[in-house]
Amino acid sequence: MRQKIMLALTGMAALLLARNLYVIFLQLPDEIEQGAIYRIIFFHVPDAWTAFLCFFAAMVASVLYLARQDLKYDAFAASATEVGLAFGVANLVTGMIWGRVIWNIWWAWDARLTTMLVGLLIYAGYLMLRRAIEEPTERAKMAAVLSIFAFADVPVIFFSIRWWRNQQHPNAVVETGKMAPEMLRMLFTNWIPLLLLAVVFLMIRMEQERTQREIDALRRQVHSF
Amino acid sequence: MDSRNFAFMFYGFLAAWLILCAYVVSLASRERRLKREVERLRTLVEDKERAG
Amino acid sequence: MAVPALRGSLSFAGQSLTIAAKDLRSELRTKEALNSSLAFALVILVLFSFAFEPTQEETRQISGGLLWLVFAFAGALILNRSFARELTNDCLDALVAAPISGAALFAGKAVANLALLLAVELVSLPVFGVFYNVPWTQQFWSLMLVLLLGTWGLTVVGTMFSALTVNLRLRELMLPMLLYPIMIPGLLAAVELTTPLVMGQPLEGSLIPWLRLLAAFDVIFTALALALVETVLVR
Numbered sequence: 339m340r341q342k343i344m345l346a347l348t349g350m351a352a353l354l355l356a357r358n359l360y361v362i363f364l365q366l367p368d369e370i371e372q373g374a375i376y377r378i379i380f381f382h383v384p385d386a387w388t389a390f391l392c393f394f395a396a397m398v399a400s401v402l403y404l405a406r407q408d409l410k411y412d413a414f415a416a417s418a419t420e421v422g423l424a425f426g427v428a429n430l431v432t433g434m435i436w437g438r439v440i441w442n443i444w445w446a447w448d449a450r451l452t453t454m455l456v457g458l459l460i461y462a463g464y465l466m467l468r469r470a471i472e473e474p475t476e477r478a479k480m481a482a483v484l485s486i487f488a489f490a491d492v493p494v495i496f497f498s499i500r501w502w503r504n505q506q507h508p509n510a511v512v513e514t515g516k517m518a519p520e521m522l523r524m525l526f527t528n529w530i531p532l533l534l535l536a537v538v539f540l541m542i543r544m545e546q547e548r549t550q551r552e553i554d555a556l557r558r559q560v561h562s563f
Numbered sequence: 564m565d566s567r568n569f570a571f572m573f574y575g576f577l578a579a580w581l582i583l584c585a586y587v588v589s590l591a592s593r594e595r596r597l598k599r600e601v602e603r604l605r606t607l608v609e610d611k612e613r614a615g
Numbered sequence: 616m617a618v619p620a621l622r623g624s625l626s627f628a629g630q631s632l633t634i635a636a637k638d639l640r641s642e643l644r645t646k647e648a649l650n651s652s653l654a655f656a657l658v659i660l661v662l663f664s665f666a667f668e669p670t671q672e673e674t675r676q677i678s679g680g681l682l683w684l685v686f687a688f689a690g691a692l693i694l695n696r697s698f699a700r701e702l703t704n705d706c707l708d709a710l711v712a713a714p715i716s717g718a719a720l721f722a723g724k725a726v727a728n729l730a731l732l733l734a735v736e737l738v739s740l741p742v743f744g745v746f747y748n749v750p751w752t753q754q755f756w757s758l759m760l761v762l763l764l765g766t767w768g769l770t771v772v773g774t775m776f777s778a779l780t781v782n783l784r785l786r787e788l789m790l791p792m793l794l795y796p797i798m799i800p801g802l803l804a805a806v807e808l809t810t811p812l813v814m815g816q817p818l819e820g821s822l823i824p825w826l827r828l829l830a831a832f833d834v835i836f837t838a839l840a841l842a843l844v845e846t847v848l849v850r
Binding site: 404460463466467470476487488490491498502 | 847
């Protein structure tokens with residue numbers, strides 16, 4: 339059943355992606371200043387949205403774990419954080435390539451990419467913390483606390499870095515500015531297949547967490563003989 | 564379509580997808596490892612139950 | 616370590632201050648963390664001078680960054696010891712079992728760490744002034760306010776993560792690794808405030824938003840820490 343759902347979601351994502359790529363490359367008009375590269379934005383921006391949605395979901399799961407003590411919430415938090423990291427890295431790399439083309443530098447310390455970088459550092463730390471604790475309930479508890487701290491920090495990080503950049507480079511135009519309506523629509527339309535993929539990754543990862551719990555139980559059984 | 568910066572755009576798309584593919588590959592290898600471990604442990608438990 | 620006899624009637628503040636006093640007394644006996652932290656701070660200040668040979672003017676322009684990097688790195692040593700010192704003889708279990716709330720235990724330790732780190736900072740500042748020939752006392756009291764707010768942020772999050780990582784083998788590595796990215800907004804605000812203050816600019820105008828950010832950071836994370844620390848400490 340799960341397999342079928344995952345296959346169906348992947349299939350839908352693939353179809354949507356194919357359709358979107360067609361529109362992105364063949365139908366949408368060019369951007370005057372940037373040439374072809376601007377089309378990367380249709381992956382760059384939804385990647386970030388997906389990543390932060392995952393981190394938010396991880397925080398909610400963490401709160402639920404602390405409230406209910408059910409390890410499934412912990413499994414969800416870990417899986418969501420991992421999937422969020424994957425999309426976050428994709429966002430960073432596409433952002434760097436875009437920056438290299440537009441500003442001729444690989445890294446410009448602009449507010450949004452820097453926020454994502456800091457976020458990735460924090461959530462990589464989350465995964466490292468998980469690896470450092472062996473006992474499952476202890477690990478779940480500590481990781482949950484960290485996840486809550488981490489996500490509470492995300493908006494603060496964003497505003498502080500944006501304010502910092504505005505002070506250094508007042509009126510620097512880093513914003514994408516007004517977008518043509520069909521481009522804006524494509525931004526959201528392309529988010530859907532990415533979200534579907536994120537859900538599939540999440541399902542795979544959750545199943546792996548369940549398998550890991552089964553392994554732990556079996557190990558205990560073996561040792562008790 | 565404007566072909567300025569086409570190479571970079573190609574690399575950009577490639578990079579985004581390669582990263583997600585890399586994640587899928589890591590998921591798959593983890594899956595294999597976990598399945599192997601579960602099988603090993605299950606047979607171990609069965610053997611011990613049969614013997615004991 | 617002697618857990619002082621705590622009557623149930625002690626208020627939250629009373630409990631925290633008792634813990635703070637205990638920690639400070641314990642630290643002042645050996646001065647281990649204090650000395651290593653201070654030594655580390657001084658070494659960084661010296662190394663930086665060798666590495667970059669900044670002129671007086673250059674130093675003033677980066678003073679905020681340099682000082683807060685020094686404070687953050689030196690602070691990690693103090694913060695690490697905070698809960699780690701309770702591991703011997705199961706003191707931590709005894710403290711958690713004692714009739715004080717986890718929040719009071721945390722608050723007490725945070726206050727003690729604040730005092731220790733402030734002490735290190737107050738020694739580092741004149742040394743910085745002397746080594747780099749930088750006059751830094753023009754906005755002394757504003758600078759002290761920023762020092763207090765910034766160090767409080769560092770201490771609150773740091774003490775929390777000290778509790779989080781106390782049982783880890785790689786505690787000394789994990790604490791800084793988890794702490795510094797989370798601290799970025801607080802440290803950024805502190806740096807953006809410190810540099811102008813060292814350069815003699817008064818605390819007004821464009822600096823006020825940073826002050827607000829720093830205060831907000833402190834409030835948010837103090838509240839979070841107090842709410843969650845009980846969960847972290849109780850086995």
